[in-house]
Amino acid sequence: MAKKKRMKDLTLLERIYLPEIAKGMALTFQNMFRPSFTMEYPEVKFEPPASYRGRPVLALEENGEERCVACGLCSRVCPALAIEVQAAETEREKERYPEKFEINMLRCIFCGFCEEVCPEEAIIMSKDYELAFSNREDAVYGKDKLLTPVSVLKDRIEFLRQYK
Amino acid sequence: MPKITIDNKELEFKPGQTIIQVAKDNGIEIPHFCWHPSLSVSGNCRVCLVEVEKMPKLVIACATIAADGMVVHTQSEKTISARNAVMEFILINHPLDCPICDEAGECKLQDYAYQHSVGESRFTETKQHKDKRVELGPHVMFDGERCISCSRCIRFCDEVAGENQLTFVKRGDKVTIVTFPGKQLDNPYSLNVTDICPVGALTNRDFRFKSRVWDMSSTKTICSGCSRGCNTDMWVRSNEVLRLTPRYNDNVNSYWMCDNGRLNTFKFVNEDSRVNGPHLRRDGKLTKVGWDEVFASAVSELKSFNKDEVAFIGSAYSTLEDNFLFAKFAKSVFGSKNFDFPRVTVPGSGDNILITEDKRPNSLGAELVGMSGNGMNFNQIIKGLIDGKIKALYVVDENLIELNPELEANIAKLDLLIVHASNFNTLTNYANIVFPSATYAEKNGTWINIEGRIQRLKPAVATFEADRSLDGMAMSRLDKFGTEYDRWGKVRKVDARSTWKIIVGLANAFGTKYKYTMAEEVFSDISKSIDEFKDLNYDSIGEFGTQLKFKKQIVKV
Ligand code: SF4
Ligand code: SF4
Ligand code: SF4
Numbered sequence: 078m079a080k081k082k083r084m085k086d087l088t089l090l091e092r093i094y095l096p097e098i099a100k101g102m103a104l105t106f107q108n109m110f111r112p113s114f115t116m117e118y119p120e121v122k123f124e125p126p127a128s129y130r131g132r133p134v135l136a137l138e139e140n141g142e143e144r145c146v147a148c149g150l151c152s153r154v155c156p157a158l159a160i161e162v163q164a165a166e167t168e169r170e171k172e173r174y175p176e177k178f179e180i181n182m183l184r185c186i187f188c189g190f191c192e193e194v195c196p197e198e199a200i201i202m203s204k205d206y207e208l209a210f211s212n213r214e215d216a217v218y219g220k221d222k223l224l225t226p227v228s229v230l231k232d233r234i235e236f237l238r239q240y241k
Numbered sequence: 242m243p244k245i246t247i248d249n250k251e252l253e254f255k256p257g258q259t260i261i262q263v264a265k266d267n268g269i270e271i272p273h274f275c276w277h278p279s280l281s282v283s284g285n286c287r288v289c290l291v292e293v294e295k296m297p298k299l300v301i302a303c304a305t306i307a308a309d310g311m312v313v314h315t316q317s318e319k320t321i322s323a324r325n326a327v328m329e330f331i332l333i334n335h336p337l338d339c340p341i342c343d344e345a346g347e348c349k350l351q352d353y354a355y356q357h358s359v360g361e362s363r364f365t366e367t368k369q370h371k372d373k374r375v376e377l378g379p380h381v382m383f384d385g386e387r388c389i390s391c392s393r394c395i396r397f398c399d400e401v402a403g404e405n406q407l408t409f410v411k412r413g414d415k416v417t418i419v420t421f422p423g424k425q426l427d428n429p430y431s432l433n434v435t436d437i438c439p440v441g442a443l444t445n446r447d448f449r450f451k452s453r454v455w456d457m458s459s460t461k462t463i464c465s466g467c468s469r470g471c472n473t474d475m476w477v478r479s480n481e482v483l484r485l486t487p488r489y490n491d492n493v494n495s496y497w498m499c500d501n502g503r504l505n506t507f508k509f510v511n512e513d514s515r516v517n518g519p520h521l522r523r524d525g526k527l528t529k530v531g532w533d534e535v536f537a538s539a540v541s542e543l544k545s546f547n548k549d550e551v552a553f554i555g556s557a558y559s560t561l562e563d564n565f566l567f568a569k570f571a572k573s574v575f576g577s578k579n580f581d582f583p584r585v586t587v588p589g590s591g592d593n594i595l596i597t598e599d600k601r602p603n604s605l606g607a608e609l610v611g612m613s614g615n616g617m618n619f620n621q622i623i624k625g626l627i628d629g630k631i632k633a634l635y636v637v638d639e640n641l642i643e644l645n646p647e648l649e650a651n652i653a654k655l656d657l658l659i660v661h662a663s664n665f666n667t668l669t670n671y672a673n674i675v676f677p678s679a680t681y682a683e684k685n686g687t688w689i690n691i692e693g694r695i696q697r698l699k700p701a702v703a704t705f706e707a708d709r710s711l712d713g714m715a716m717s718r719l720d721k722f723g724t725e726y727d728r729w730g731k732v733r734k735v736d737a738r739s740t741w742k743i744i745v746g747l748a749n750a751f752g753t754k755y756k757y758t759m760a761e762e763v764f765s766d767i768s769k770s771i772d773e774f775k776d777l778n779y780d781s782i783g784e785f786g787t788q789l790k791f792k793k794q795i796v797k798v
């Protein structure tokens with residue numbers, strides 16, 4: 078029976094290795110003169126573009142009012158069940174507000190569905206990607222950590238209005 | 242029988258029925274807002290327009306009497322376009338309030354907007370503004386902008402509650418609902434309007450904003466407010482009861498329930514005063530102990546009395562199973578004849594709608610399963626208590642002091658008081674032993690209503706020993722996917738048991754082996770030993786209960 082030639086059998090040139098080493102070295106030298114893309118994090122911080130989906134936050138109007146009306150749609154749509162909202166009544170014109178609003182950042186998968194479903198443009202994917210906690214309790218972000226002035230979220234809001 | 246053809250299906254009907262009734266009886270849904278099966282026909286929403294062959298114009302299905310040979314189309318091009326037009330018209334002035342509105346998720350307008358609307362409005366003018374947050378009565382809040390003027394609430398008050406309290410004022414797109422001058426929406430059935438209002442214009446002030454409807458589980462159960470035994474749905478989130486709504490049962494409560502039953506029969510289940518685990522009095526203070534310890538202690542205490550010095554008091558709040566086993570225990574394990582239960586009636590408190598004078602849900606049942614012994618009756622027991630002949634009392638699920646405050650001093654003098662209670666109360670203040678009693682929201686069992694209908698109770702709230710999924714309890718999305726690490730998953734579960742189960746433990750500690758592990762097994766014993774329950778089981782009782790046939794005359798309570 079004739080010996081079958083297999084795909085993975087190396088040619089002679091490949092077997093002596095020297096040309097491959099030369100190719101590799103050439104690539105290394107090339108890269109030594111290319112501009113560097115590495116960022117010296119955390120001294121240098123990455124500023125994400127508007128399309129970036131960092132942790133979801135709640136928009137706080139300039140006058141100090143929160144936009145969220147506690148409709149619970151974000152909580153309903155969230156595939157990871159990360160959001161818990163408890164509504165209550167307020168004297169404001171929109172009679173409903175979140176007495177409690179919590180996002181469990183251990184559950185969140187940054188899909189952005191909450192932002193997409195929100196009828197009030199109240200929950201918005203921020204640029205914040207720095208999430209670290211050392212226990213489960215700290216990973217549940219309450220309103221204190223969620224409420225963010227709209228001025229900070231301007232980029233994303235403009236992006237959403239354009240593309241959503 | 243005459244025949245009508247709806248959507249190419251030939252259907253028989255009873256003369257006098259309207260098209261919408263015939264369709265409903267045959268499972269064909271014709272959209273409707275103002276029509277309600279239990280109210281008069283007003284025909285003002287126009288969304289039930291259908292095409293009838295040989296009629297010049299579309300007709301409203303709710304007010305058109307079916308005729309022999311009539312051919313109706315509910316899905317024809319003409320019908321659909323008329324329906325779209327009516328929907329567009331109704332939505333003109335309806336605010337985009339769904340995110341704020343409590344009705345969302347169970348709103349007819351929302352549902353129909355998906356099913357029967359084109360999805361776009363051509364209306365660019367300003368919407369009508371009306372009063373929002375109007376307190377129509379002590380329990381009901383009205384939002385004028387959301388109202389679609391179907392008049393169901395008005396007709397309910399006039400026709401079912403029998404009190405003319407609501408009316409329309411103004412006309413055209415300014416029309417709105419008000420109470421008559423000097424009147425309030427305060428009839429004893431007022432909250433039913435929040436169920437039948439097809440939109441979120443009328444809301445329950447007690448439940449407003451408490452929860453989204455899709456976050457709760459609902460369990461088919463029975464109201465405990467009186468002996469009518471209205472069928473209800475119990476809505477629970479995070480193991481907490483948030484509201485009760487009536488459940489249709491033609492033989493009991495139709496679509497309705499009273500406000501007292503709806504508002505005042507579930508809050509104690511959620512309260513902090515719940516008895517959590519068995520308690521023994523030590524150095525004057527009730528102290529939580531283990532189940533084995535409490536059974537052993539109850540046995541040795543009970544044994545130290547003469548049989549005539551002890552009396553047992555059951556309750557018409559407890560289930561058939563509870564009373565049956567409690568009576569059996571008193572009779573055959575302890576050997577007493579002195580057991581009975583209090584009849585709690587409030588003369589004049591009933592009406593000819595639903596509310597009855599008997600304020601307990603299961604008086605007939607307690608009677609039937611023999612909760613009254615042939616020794617002292619309830620009044621004699623109380624007299625014995627006052628005379629000092631009764632030295633030890635075993636009370637299940639009734640607060641004797643609340644029933645009769647004058648007894649407090651006599652109860653304080655008792656040598657032994659054993660109580661089954663769901664909440665700490667004035668009676669447990671004097672108890673030597675308190676068994677934590679599961680509430681009606683937490684147990685399986687049966688009650689018999691005033692008309693002799695046996696109906697099922699199902700657990701909606703999980704006790705410490707229960708497991709929602711293993712025990713086949715209703716589960717919301719949150720129950721299904723929550724873990725012990727989620728805050729909503731950290732629910733309170735009270736360590737409480739049904740009376741029958743406590744009795745099983747106690748009898749066993751007495752040395753009499755009771756082998757029951759489920760309420761259903763107790764019931765099967767009842768059905769074997771009492772004629773009226775012959776051949777009945779939990780499945781045959783079913784969702785809507787079963788009317789019992791009485792062999793002997795039952796003492797009317
Ligand atoms: S981004 Fe996705 S996973 Fe995270 S909270 Fe929003 S919906 Fe939930
Ligand atoms: S969807 Fe928007 S308005 Fe609704 S609860 Fe979530 S954040 Fe609040
Ligand atoms: S308040 Fe509700 S039930 Fe009453 S007329 Fe308006 S929509 Fe109909």
Ligand code: SF4
Nearest residue numbers: 464466467471499502
């Ligand atoms: S009539 Fe009686 S059973 Fe019916 S809801 Fe009222 S209290 Fe409950």
